[in-house]
Every structure is written in structure tokens, then in C-alpha cells.
Amino acid sequence: MEILIIDDDELIQLMVGELVNHTGNPYRTACDGIAALKKIEEKKPDIIISDIVMPKMDGFELCRRIKQDHNLKDIYFMVLTAKNSRTDKEKGFNIGADDYLVKPIIPWEFNLRLQAGIRIKKLQHEILELRQNKVITEMAGAVAHELNQPLTAVLGLIHFIKEDLKKYDNEEIYRYFLKLENQIQRIVNLIRKIQQIKRYEVKEYTRNTKIVDFEKASGSLSLEVQTNFISVVDDEQIMGEIFAEVLKEKRFIYKYFPNGKDALVEFRKNPPGLVFLDVNMPGMNGLEVLQQLRSFSPDSRVVIMSGFLEENEEKNLSDFGAADFLKKPFSMMTLERMIEDYNITHNQNNNS
Incomplete structure (x- = not known):
């Protein structure tokens, strides 16, 4: 789990960082909401532990922006602040905070709440993976089924045409059909890989685009x-x-x-x-x-x-x-x- 600690007090950053170290998870730090957004852009964290009162952008505004962003709203957001009033707690939870801890830090309580957040994130990942696997296997099965029938017909027709061409001894045209048959066979082999897809796996295609990795998704590298x-x-x-x-x-x-x-x-x-x-x-x-x-x-x-x-x-x-x-x-x-x-x-x- 990647954890981002946000606080304008370096001593608090060190203290929270030491507690996070005990969980075995890596962490980064930021001194305010603006700096935190830059860190998030570089690499999305799984969990954020953030103070409220900070210069430039406070923790409430940072939480609001994250929870309104479709790509970031699944980040588990833990508030860690000295603001202890009912109004502040209601405001934090109403804008999307997942947990609210009050300073001074009580190590055992902090550890239990952080472990709870880690468990929730792991469950979210497992649920997402199950959904992705279900969607991609159903889609793969449907695509393979729909393509298999016409491709079988095309291969059959090519075979009959090749047999007829033998009678006329037209080697040039025969070679064209042989090459066409070979390319269609490549498509058939690809469909077999699609039929074997078991899980959601992607690979980089362009800088901002990923595509399904058929080799990994089908569970065996050819x-x-x-x-x-x-x-x-x-x-x-x-x-x-x-x-x-x-x-x-x-x-x-x-x-x-x-x-x-x-x-x-x-x-x-x-x-x-x-x-x-x-x-x-x-x-x-x-x-x-x-x-x-x-x-x-x-x-x-x-x-x-x-x-x-x-x-x-x-x-x-x-x-x-x-x-x-x-x-x-x-x-x-x-x-x-x-x-x-x-x-x-x-x-x-x-x-x-």
C-alpha cells in the first residue's frame, strides 16, 4: 500500500512516518494540499493521512477535491488534526473523509485505524479485480464466439478455392490465397488466446493508453x-x-x-x-x-x-x-x- 502523509509540521511527518513504517508500507510526505496534489499526480496513493490546518490549501479542501475526482475518489482519506469539535468532524465526514483522528496521536489507536484502512483498501482491490475478471472473461467469450463462426466459413471457402486453383495450375494466385489463409490462421490463434482469458491484465500501448495483454491474461505466455x-x-x-x-x-x-x-x-x-x-x-x-x-x-x-x-x-x-x-x-x-x-x-x- 502506498501512503501519503500531509502535514505542515515536519515533526508530525516524522512521527506518523515512523508509525507507518511499522506496518511495512512505503510512504511519502507533503507539507500542504497543493504539494500533495503534485505528489498524487506523480503517483496515486492508496491511503492519505492529512492534517486540516495547512497553508495554501487546507485538508478539507484537499479531501473535497480528491473525493470529487473520478480517478481519485477511491483513495482512503484519513484526517489527522487537533480540531476536535463536532462541527469539524461532521464537516470532514460530509465532504468524504473515511476516518477522523484527533491529535495528540495515540500510537495504538492510530495503528488500529490505519490497519483497518489497509484492510478496506485490500478488499476494494479484490472486488475490483473480480469485477474486471468477470467483465473481461464474459466479453472475451462473446467476442470469440461471434468471430469463430465467420472465420471458420472463410477458412473453408479458402480451402475450396485453393483446391480449384490446383486444377488451373495458377501458382501466383494460389500463393496469394495461401498467404491470406496464413493471416486468417493468425487471427484464429488470437481468438484461442482470447477464449483462454482468465484475468484482467494490461500492458502499455501508448504513453496514456493501456490495452489488454492477451498473453498474460490467458495465463500462459506462448x-x-x-x-x-x-x-x-x-x-x-x-x-x-x-x-x-x-x-x-x-x-x-x-x-x-x-x-x-x-x-x-x-x-x-x-x-x-x-x-x-x-x-x-x-x-x-x-x-x-x-x-x-x-x-x-x-x-x-x-x-x-x-x-x-x-x-x-x-x-x-x-x-x-x-x-x-x-x-x-x-x-x-x-x-x-x-x-x-x-x-x-x-x-x-x-x-x-
């Missing part, structure tokens, strides 16, 4: 994807050998893993740019691997491989975060085209 790293996760070793042959003349780092557990250990250190992931594996299946990978590397592009999925299951793969599906058995031409598509996107991103 790691930077190694776009030149391609991996295959399949319990059949022959699959690793096939991919090694296809990739041997391409400028990618390639690693094969026979199971999901070993793959995730490496992926947490070096998130891959592209993963070919088998579904049916012992121990941990491909969808479980995909779910864990998405928690720390939402930008990794994952292609699910299987020869056993039903048509409706294939359609639902995107819900798990898969970018594409490769049905076994597949031709080398299909595999090479898929890797070439990723290679084109990889080069475009490096050049942009």
Missing part, C-alpha cells in the same frame, strides 16, 4: 515458434524415415519422435513451425499432444495424420487446433505439396 523446425510424431518408425527422405534436400531442421511424451519435452524448449502428428499412438494420442502443444505454442502449424478417422471427426479437427489433415495412406506428391505450401508461407513471413 513461446516463439521455430519456423524452420519440422517434426513428425508417429509410433511407426518408417513414417519418420519417409519424411526424412522428403525433407533431406530442404532447408529445414527435422526431428522424428516415436511418441507424444518425448515430442512435448522437445517442443517446450523449441516449438516447431510445422508438426505432422499421428492420432493413434500408445500412451498419449495425437489429440492429447495437440491440446498440450496449443497451451504453450498456439502458432505451431499442426497436420493430423490418420487412416481411421470418420468424416465427422475430420471436420472437427480444427476445433482441436489442427491446421490440416493428412489421410493415410497418402501419396508422396500430396506430402511434398503440403510441405511446399508451408515452405512458401515460411519464406513469405521471413520476407514480410
Whole structure:
């Protein structure tokens, strides 16, 4: 808790400061209301302990200004004064003071009242955080829901257009659609982060503006994807050998893993740019691997491989975060085209 002590008597400042020190909270001092407002502008305190009779601006006027300011009115304002009349106390509370202490200071009483003020401020912070979390999670859920439907449709349409373009062998237009698909996939990944938002977290955007920090708010910071790293996760070793042959003349780092557990250990250190992931594996299946990978590397592009999925299951793969599906058995031409598509996107991103 940040505490601001305001009194034109330096001895009182020292005495109150010593009592505040016992609570373990930092404090600053000011000699009058004008000086206090400057200190508040520099850094907003949680609690103010202020005298009434001071030059330039007295404590009553300072309290009135603070309680009328939307950004400052939540400051806990404690009056500490020698003015002991009923009229003065009524005036103090009527303009917004939260507590009223009379000099001379009684240390044990001052300590109890200050501790009460600290408890109230902590409760205010907790209530505000709960409200902020509730608002942002409800908003995030609504935004993600409304955006998911049209984006799914757009990705589907792009896929159909790409398939048609293959018939006409128009590589230039095909690359434009591939780049468009990649950018939309980035939006999809952002929506996944929004869906995972658990609390209110912000970061500096401009000097006077803050924006929601999706990484912190979603509870997990994503790691930077190694776009030149391609991996295959399949319990059949022959699959690793096939991919090694296809990739041997391409400028990618390639690693094969026979199971999901070993793959995730490496992926947490070096998130891959592209993963070919088998579904049916012992121990941990491909969808479980995909779910864990998405928690720390939402930008990794994952292609699910299987020869056993039903048509409706294939359609639902995107819900798990898969970018594409490769049905076994597949031709080398299909595999090479898929890797070439990723290679084109990889080069475009490096050049942009």
C-alpha cells in the first residue's frame, strides 16, 4: 500500500512516518494540499493521512477535491488534526473523509485505524479485480464466439478455392490465397488466446493508453515458434524415415519422435513451425499432444495424420487446433505439396 502523509509540521511527518513504517508500507510526505496534489499526480496513493490546518490549501479542501475526482475518489482519506469539535468532524465526514483522528496521536489507536484502512483498501482491490475478471472473461467469450463462426466459413471457402486453383495450375494466385489463409490462421490463434482469458491484465500501448495483454491474461505466455523446425510424431518408425527422405534436400531442421511424451519435452524448449502428428499412438494420442502443444505454442502449424478417422471427426479437427489433415495412406506428391505450401508461407513471413 502506498501512503501519503500531509502535514505542515515536519515533526508530525516524522512521527506518523515512523508509525507507518511499522506496518511495512512505503510512504511519502507533503507539507500542504497543493504539494500533495503534485505528489498524487506523480503517483496515486492508496491511503492519505492529512492534517486540516495547512497553508495554501487546507485538508478539507484537499479531501473535497480528491473525493470529487473520478480517478481519485477511491483513495482512503484519513484526517489527522487537533480540531476536535463536532462541527469539524461532521464537516470532514460530509465532504468524504473515511476516518477522523484527533491529535495528540495515540500510537495504538492510530495503528488500529490505519490497519483497518489497509484492510478496506485490500478488499476494494479484490472486488475490483473480480469485477474486471468477470467483465473481461464474459466479453472475451462473446467476442470469440461471434468471430469463430465467420472465420471458420472463410477458412473453408479458402480451402475450396485453393483446391480449384490446383486444377488451373495458377501458382501466383494460389500463393496469394495461401498467404491470406496464413493471416486468417493468425487471427484464429488470437481468438484461442482470447477464449483462454482468465484475468484482467494490461500492458502499455501508448504513453496514456493501456490495452489488454492477451498473453498474460490467458495465463500462459506462448513461446516463439521455430519456423524452420519440422517434426513428425508417429509410433511407426518408417513414417519418420519417409519424411526424412522428403525433407533431406530442404532447408529445414527435422526431428522424428516415436511418441507424444518425448515430442512435448522437445517442443517446450523449441516449438516447431510445422508438426505432422499421428492420432493413434500408445500412451498419449495425437489429440492429447495437440491440446498440450496449443497451451504453450498456439502458432505451431499442426497436420493430423490418420487412416481411421470418420468424416465427422475430420471436420472437427480444427476445433482441436489442427491446421490440416493428412489421410493415410497418402501419396508422396500430396506430402511434398503440403510441405511446399508451408515452405512458401515460411519464406513469405521471413520476407514480410
